[in-house]
Amino acid sequence: MDQVDFLNGKTRLFGIVGDPIEQVRSPEMITWEMQQRGMNAVLVPLHVRDCDFDEVMPQLLRVHNLDGLVFTIPFKAKALSFAQALGPQARQVGAINALARHPQGHWIGEIFDGLGCVEAFRQRGLALRDKRVQLIGLGGAGAAIAAAVAAEHPALLQLFDLNDERSEQVAKRVRSISPATQVVVAAPNVQDVDVLMNASPVGMLSDARLPLDVTDLPASMVVFDAIVKPEQTPLLQLAEACGCTVVRGREMMRGQIARMVDYFNRQA
Amino acid sequence: MDQVDFLNGKTRLFGIVGDPIEQVRSPEMITWEMQQRGMNAVLVPLHVRDCDFDEVMPQLLRVHNLDGLVFTIPFKAKALSFAQALGPQARQVGAINALARHPQGHWIGEIFDGLGCVEAFRQRGLALRDKRVQLIGLGGAGAAIAAAVAAEHPALLQLFDLNDERSEQVAKRVRSISPATQVVVAAPNVQDVDVLMNASPVGMLSDARLPLDVTDLPASMVVFDAIVKPEQTPLLQLAEACGCTVVRGREMMRGQIARMVDYFNRQA
Numbered sequence: 410m411d412q413v414d415f416l417n418g419k420t421r422l423f424g425i426v427g428d429p430i431e432q433v434r435s436p437e438m439i440t441w442e443m444q445q446r447g448m449n450a451v452l453v454p455l456h457v458r459d460c461d462f463d464e465v466m467p468q469l470l471r472v473h474n475l476d477g478l479v480f481t482i483p484f485k486a487k488a489l490s491f492a493q494a495l496g497p498q499a500r501q502v503g504a505i506n507a508l509a510r511h512p513q514g515h516w517i518g519e520i521f522d523g524l525g526c527v528e529a530f531r532q533r534g535l536a537l538r539d540k541r542v543q544l545i546g547l548g549g550a551g552a553a554i555a556a557a558v559a560a561e562h563p564a565l566l567q568l569f570d571l572n573d574e575r576s577e578q579v580a581k582r583v584r585s586i587s588p589a590t591q592v593v594v595a596a597p598n599v600q601d602v603d604v605l606m607n608a609s610p611v612g613m614l615s616d617a618r619l620p621l622d623v624t625d626l627p628a629s630m631v632v633f634d635a636i637v638k639p640e641q642t643p644l645l646q647l648a649e650a651c652g653c654t655v656v657r658g659r660e661m662m663r664g665q666i667a668r669m670v671d672y673f674n675r676q677a
Numbered sequence: 678m679d680q681v682d683f684l685n686g687k688t689r690l691f692g693i694v695g696d697p698i699e700q701v702r703s704p705e706m707i708t709w710e711m712q713q714r715g716m717n718a719v720l721v722p723l724h725v726r727d728c729d730f731d732e733v734m735p736q737l738l739r740v741h742n743l744d745g746l747v748f749t750i751p752f753k754a755k756a757l758s759f760a761q762a763l764g765p766q767a768r769q770v771g772a773i774n775a776l777a778r779h780p781q782g783h784w785i786g787e788i789f790d791g792l793g794c795v796e797a798f799r800q801r802g803l804a805l806r807d808k809r810v811q812l813i814g815l816g817g818a819g820a821a822i823a824a825a826v827a828a829e830h831p832a833l834l835q836l837f838d839l840n841d842e843r844s845e846q847v848a849k850r851v852r853s854i855s856p857a858t859q860v861v862v863a864a865p866n867v868q869d870v871d872v873l874m875n876a877s878p879v880g881m882l883s884d885a886r887l888p889l890d891v892t893d894l895p896a897s898m899v900v901f902d903a904i905v906k907p908e909q910t911p912l913l914q915l916a917e918a919c920g921c922t923v924v925r926g927r928e929m930m931r932g933q934i935a936r937m938v939d940y941f942n943r944q945a
Contacts, residue, residue, distance in 0.1 A: 412705035413712065415683060418722050419699045430742060431687045437680035444681065453721060454686050456741035468736035473724035474698060 415444060416451060422474050423452035423673060426466075426488075427481035430456035435479050438662075442670045450673075452479070459483055466491055470508075470516060477509040477673045485549055492518030496672075501556045501582055504549060507669055509676040519672055522550040523557025525665025526606070526635065529656050532664060535604075535631055537561035543602045545569050545620045546609025547579045550635055554608050555579045559586040567593045567602065569621075570609075597621035599630065605648075608635045612642035619643050628652035637662055683712060684719060690742050691720040691941060694734075694756075695749035698724035702930075703747050710938045718941075720747070727751055734759055738776075738784060745777045745941045753817055760786030764940075769824045769850055772817060775937055777944040787940055790818040791825025793933025794874070794903065797924055800932060803872075803899055805829035811870045813837050813888045814877025815847045818903055822876050823847045827854035835861045835870065837889075838877075865889035867898065873916075874901045880910035887911050896920035903929055 423443070425435040431454075439452040455478075457465050462484060469475065470491065480488040489505050496519030499505045505518035530537055542563045544555055547570035559566060559582070566583055570576045576594045583592050597620070599605060611620040613636050626632065632648035637658035645655045691711070693703040699722075707720040723746075725733050730752060737743065738759065748756040757773050764787030767773045773786035798805055810831045812823055815838035827834060827850070834851050838844045844862045851860050865888070867873060879888040881904050894900065900916035905926035913923045 411709050411713075412702075413683070413709045414705070415681070416704045416708050416719060416721065418701040418704060420704060420722055422721055422723070428741075433686040434680075436684045436686060436688060437682070440684050441679050441681045445679075451684060451719070451721065453684065453690055453719065454688055454742060455690070457739070458741055461736075461739045461741075465736045465739050468729075468733045469740070471725070471729045471733050472737070473696075473726055473729075474722060 417449070419449055420474070421448070421450040421476045422472065423450060423477045423479070424455040424475065425452060425479040425481060426455045426457050426484055428457060428459045428462075428483060430454045433481055434662075435481075435666075439479070439666055439670060442666050443673070446670065446674060448674060450476070457484075462487060475510070476676065477507065479507050479669065480505065489518065492516055495519070498524060498553065498556055501586060502553050504553070507672065509673055511676055517676070520553050521665045521669045521672070523553035523555070524668045525661045525663075526554045526633065527557045527561060528664030528668055529633075529660035532660065533656060535654070535656065537563050537604065539564045540603040541565040541567070541601060542604045542606060543567045543569070543597060543599065544606045544608060545597050546607060546611075546635075547572070547575050548608070551608030552579050554606065554635065555583055556586060558606075559583040559590060562587045563590055563604075565591045565593065565602075567595060567598065569595065569597045599623055599626060602630065604631045604633065606633045606635070607642070607644055610636070612636055612644050614638060617643055619647065623647070626651040626653050630654070631656065633661075634658055635661055685717070687717055688742075689716070689718040689744045690740065691718060691745045691747070692723040692743065693720060693747040693749060694723045694725050694752055696725060696727045696730075696751060698722045701749055703934075706930075707747070707934055707938060710934050711941070714938065714942060716942060718744070725752075730755060743778070744944065745775065747775050747937065748773065757786065760784055763787070766791060766821065766824055769854060770821050772821070775940065777941050779944055785944070788821050789933045789937050789940070791821035791823070792936045793929045793931075794822045794901065795825045795829060796932030796936055797901075797928035800928065801924060803922070803924065805831050805872065807832045808871040809833040809835070809869060810872045810874060811835045811837070811865060811867065812874045812876060813865050814875060814879075814903075815840070815843050816876070819876030820847050822874065822903065823851055824854060826874075827851040827858060830855045831858055833859045833861065833870075835863060835866065837863065837865045867891055867894060870898065872899045872901065874903070875910075875912055876903045878904070880904055880912050882906060885911055887915065891915070894919040894921050898922070899924065901929075902926055905930055
């Protein structure tokens with residue numbers, strides 16, 4: 410009888426929870442990654458309205474073949490309360506973007522934004538250890554990137570955010586993760602820096618601005634932009650024109666998916 | 678980037694709710710039917726434990742891109758209370774096996790067991806109108822088959838179930854659906870009958886019994902068995918040996934899926 414081959418009664422369910430939901434890319438990308446690895450699993454979009462979240466979530470977690478959830482806007486902060494235990498990154502950052510059902514039945518949370526960035530560098534054979542890193546933007550993704558980069562033990566991690574309090578908070582966290590790393594909070598600077606990372610929204614969509622005031626970058630520099638759309642941000646355009654090595658938001662996304670599926674698969 | 682093509686952020690969700698869930702066939706079959714028709718939709722298994730059903734269901738129905746649910750054991754009776762309106766078959770039978778989200782937001786319920794049986798006959802070009810039909814077994818599926826067959830206005834509908842009260846109840850319902858049909862409650866009989874239908878569990882899996890006491894069937898008879906496993910039941914084996922036309926449980930299942938997807942698609 411005619412039937413699809415990617416779904417059956419034994420399929421384990423995963424979901425991405427957001428409001429709105431139509432723009433998410435996880436269903437096609439994470440499902441692909443899971444099925445490539447031989448998991449009988451799909452990740453479906455779950456449109457839970459913000460006003461329904463607190464009541465729907467506890468019941469959704471009781472669906473017995475649901476093994477994991479990814480959270481997107483506006484639920485990244487709220488999701489934390491549904492984790493009964495946190496992974497190392499989530500403990501440091503104080504936020505999660507994924508929940509996995511532990512084999513013992515409880516839900517554990519982790520955040521993969523930073524791990525995805527580090528994974529992208531690893532995939533490209535670009536070391537962060539002992540490097541001098543400038544990170545711009547310390548919002549949700551930026552703070553997670555700071556924690557994950559800190560765990561790689563760079564020589565210097567220079568931090569900038571428009572919000573000073575946030576910068577100091579992230580600096581303190583980085584110092585506790587990697588005491589040997591020199592941590593500086595200062596205006597963005599590309600002198601004596603090996604790796605420039607943008608995790609601010611400057612350059613997103615049709616924003617033609619650069620996230621820092623430069624006209625030139627040293628060719629030896631590795632330049633990363635967390636922005637996914639457009640693929641070629643103004644910063645990456647300048648970096649390529651200057652002969653720099655560039656690492657794109659899409660590579661971080663791919664890295665994040667790989668690490669997330671590792672996490673989901675390990676619990677299964 | 679590598680991705681699957683059967684799922685994305687705009688995919689409308691459908692589910693089959695049951696406990697257990699691993700044995701269900703709807704995910705692969707209904708998803709195939711929906712995607713064949715160009716719907717961006719999947720039907721996933723939702724394992725809701727019997728003890729969790731009453732609390733999980735109302736919240737599950739608030740997932741905003743969930744457009745429909747199919748119910749299997751043990752939820753066919755319980756599901757009725759979540760329908761805010763009923764289709765014609767469900768009103769007659771007093772049970773549902775599918776809920777669809779109406780464009781206005783409320784949930785409507787219908788039962789497709791009987792419609793699937795009638796659809797299987799239609800697909801094969803076998804009329805039920807003005808025929809003399811013997812139906813054995815008036816449980817959930819049998820009662821639904823009686824109602825759907827009644828709506829085709831057979832000349833005679835002869836009913837048998839081990840439970841007399843149930844037989845009388847179904848007989849009364851059939852009379853109200855098709856006043857011109859002669860309705861008889863009696864022991865199964867193949868004299869002066871054109872169509873023999875089994876909706877009892879006799880003959881299921883390794884049960885080698887026949888649902889009625891015969892050694893021979895007239896070659897002119899159409900014999901239907903609602904049982905899906907095995908495909909060749911003892912009754913159908915005898916029918917084929919006697920030269921009868923046979924209609925299988927799988928054909929009913931396929932008919933049911935077609936009508937169910939019509940229903941889901943009409944609401945979308």
